[in-house]
Amino acid sequence: MANTSPEDAALDLFRRLNPDKISKNLDTVLQYRPDLSEVLLSSIDQPLRSERCADSGNQYLLCDFNRDGDSYRSPWSNKYAPALDDGIVPSDHVRDIEVRLNNAMRVYVDMYYEGGVSSVYLWDQDEYYAGAVLIKKGSSDDASGWDSIHVFECLETGEPDKWDYQLTSTIILHMQSSSSSADESKLGLSGQLTRQTSQRLEVSDVYSQVANVGRMVEDMENRMRTFLQEVYFGKTNDVVNAIRSVMPLEEVKENEKRMSNVVSGMSKA
Known part of the structure; x- marks a missing residue:
């Protein structure tokens, strides 16, 4: 140390x-x-915060990827709040991809999360562009929440119509049981998971660029969601079942005795 x-x-x-x-x-x-x-x-990575776009009325997420000083850029209006005269904005071509990705991810969130807030921010790089796809879903009482942050970059490979996509995804999950009394203890579960992947994909037009990013985010979220279900929820379920039984203790002991008798009988056969 x-x-x-x-x-x-x-x-x-x-x-x-x-x-x-x-x-x-x-x-x-x-x-x-x-x-x-x-x-x-x-x-x-910190849990995401949301704000409402004054021009469109849509919610958008606040993070370092759309921040310039103390102002944040809305992906819907491409304007900063509070207003900035010289705020950083993507080029026209990259902005076109950003708009299409925001519309696509809005549909994705409605289908997979049944509501929530999503935002996509892109910025220009020397070798084309990079971006971040953000998704936030919370319970009505804010006791539970899911924040996913997907940061990617697109790199030209030298091959015709082939690009390298590199994706780093982080999911921040927190859950807390609700109780009717202040004296009752609450069960909380929280964690953070980060994974990386890269793919070489075909790019022919702006639609394929949107599809490539969307497909990578979808596949990564499915894999991470499965991992969280098996490790976080599966392990918690095993621990709870080991320390508490829904059956009366006498019945549990009687079942164990019967099982022991069956095993003993089989070994003598």
């Missing part, structure tokens, strides 16, 4: 803290070490 840098130590700390309280913990750490703000804010 003597050779560990403050940046590595802080990142290692956040890997062990409750993801449900990551924003509060981040504010606390930065109060004591403001010099780590650039590293931590750019490296640690």
